[in-house]
Amino acid sequence: MxxxxxxxxxxxxxxxxxxxxxxxxxxxxxxxxxxxxxxxxxxxxxxxxxxxxxxxxxxxxxxxxxxxxxxxxxxxxxxxxxxxxxxxxxxxxxxxxxxxxxxxxxxxxxxMALGEATQDMADTPLLFIKVASGIGAGIVTADGSVHRGADGAAGDIGHIRAPTRRDVVCRCGKTGCLEAVASHRAVLADLGITPSSYDDRLHASRELARLVADSDTSALHRIRQAASDIGEVVAMLIHTLNPRTLVLGGPLSELQDEILSGVRAAVYEQALPLATRKLIIMPSQLGAxxxxxxxxxxxxxxxxxxxxxxxxxxxx
Ligand SMILES: [Zn+2]
Incomplete structure (x- = not known):
């Protein structure tokens, strides 16, 4: 492998x-x-x-x-x-x-979605959301296989329009894409943390975690905004796919409390009870x-x- x-x-x-x-x-x-x-x-x-x-x-x-x-x-x-x-x-x-x-x-x-689906408590259908420098989703169906779609593009959710900040230009050339407003990279950039190398990126992640731990107002506000944007798109997916388990992974989700609670709030607010009644929302169990x-x-x-x-x- x-x-x-x-x-x-x-x-x-x-x-x-x-x-x-x-x-x-x-x-x-x-x-x-x-x-x-x-x-x-x-x-x-x-x-x-x-x-x-x-x-x-x-x-x-x-x-x-x-x-x-x-x-x-x-x-x-x-x-x-x-x-x-x-x-x-x-x-x-x-x-x-x-x-x-x-x-x-x-x-x-x-x-990653398949890996998470092998874990206890992670019943299928399972929706895995990775929030990193991009934002992507993996879908594991009830029988345990990956739903890839006709062209392998299923789960490519980073370029769905986010509900807010439609003026931000994405690296794909469109404006207002979810990953342009709510990815790890977007949050770091807005807070003035701009890593250039991989080592810098690890350092930047730690810097962001420190700001959150210190209850820095602008960092908390920015992360909650990102979680809410991600949550709105995820709520739409919950309705489309009706998963039993939603797993959040990637470096931004390491700020579990902030991101998880923001996504959870948006999902429960937006999605109808039938789709969320038995839904389990959890952080990645396997991480890297x-x-x-x-x-x-x-x-x-x-x-x-x-x-x-x-x-x-x-x-x-
Ligand atoms: Zn885009």
Missing amino acids: ADVDVAATQLAIADLSGTVIARDTVDMSVDGGPEKLLEAVSERLRSMLDEHDHDPARVRHVVAGLPAPVDFQRGCAVRPPIMPGWDGYPVGDYLRGQFGAAVTVDNDVNL DAGIFGAIALAGREAFSQAGVGRLLAEA
Whole structure:
């Protein structure tokens, strides 16, 4: 499994029961392009297999999560806003060539949603909302599979119009998008905290958490506004999807009390009782591990699918 993020990729190897055998991280930015990163990831995965006496030729399934819209059928990112050189690059084909195994490439938020759905108390249907530098949703259906939509664009909620501040220009070129007014980045920018590098971003998150802990009025006001904007869009999704569980994840949701209560208030105010009567709203249980656990769940599911069992029998 490889969960690619902007600055680092988390790796894991699991057996068919879903038990993690080994984990590691490759610290490399996606800015250097797909070849360099995928080569480093493949090399590290092979040495992890080797270190644990597993033959790379016996790998059943490789799952890669990308922080971008993904064409699930072709196994590639589609017009990613933050990943130069990745648009249309055949990530699935590359990894298939490296490991000779079946490969699934998916959006990172879809995998995070799947990971959260493996947790106790997280009944499906489950809606996962990631609030980071962008805002995205992952939808796990009642039978435990990801709802990706016809083009893999399901859950791409960051560019739905937010109810307030329609004048703010988004990186997509439209104005008033949810992620332009309520993402982690938007909140930091409005408070004058402008990180340039990944380390700065971690520092910026801590700075924001400190302001909130100190009850800084403008920080609290700005976060509550963001939570309310997110909550209004989420309320609409609750009506459309009627999930049993709503999970909030990503760095902004680490300010759990403020964000959770704001979203909860907006959802209960906007959505009708039938859709919220049994709804559970909770913070992420897995945090930064959600993507990798979702990848393991997806690989297990694929390995035991009709096609997966067919491949297993053909090789036996
Ligand atoms: Zn936008």
